[in-house]
Amino acid sequence: MTHETFASELDLATALGRRIIDIVRRHPAVVLALPTGRTPIALYDELVRLTRPGQVDWSSVKTFNLDEFVGLGAGDAGSYRSFMQTRLFNHINLRAEHINFLDGRASDIEQECARYEGAIAAAGGIDIMILGIGANGHVGFNEPGETLVAHTHKAELDLETRASNAWCFGGDIDKVPREALTIGMGTILKARALVLMGTGESKAEAVHAVLTGGVTTRVPASFLTLHPQVAMMFDQPLADAIATL
């Protein structure tokens, strides 16, 4: 496990953006797993900026997103799919058939989750998975609890998680769905390399627990420390806040 601290959120995004572009150039058929949330916004801006001069070809890259709200799909403003379209997919030449997303509107949830696991396997597995972390220590939508689920599944969202996602729904927590589909902790740990991005003081307790608290289902991100190839990237405000704990 490595961890690096960057002076600002922007510096972190710039460094990670450059690394990803470098990998896409060297391995054009790389399979990426991507997060949503506030944390990766600067990263996606950076990827778009670095791609703009037309020097980066994304046409062989495949992507899998981590999660989606139950009941929402591509056409819904609050969906993670629409977030990704707006922030990244519309600006780079990823092929539509290479974009993989859980369909929150699927009528048969179990079948949809199995389909997603199958699609990941058919792509040869995930090479690099980028992750954010929830203030409660969740990754994807794997919420803290007595147990964790290995495979892609439907998860019930904590109130805190719904509150932190309210910005996707005009600030109205009542509009945030109560359930989501998410890849599971086993699926995460099967990726060949993991990158955990953490920015801002609100993540201090969760990241502190990951770094010092041992592996526990009460802090799902703590499982990442079991992975042989995990890079953690933090900004200085987060590192400073951790130092006060």
Ligand code: GLP
């Ligand atoms: C959300 C997403 C996660 C994300 C996390 C942090 O609920 N499901 O994949 O990493 O919470 O979000 P943010 O980056 O907005 O703090």
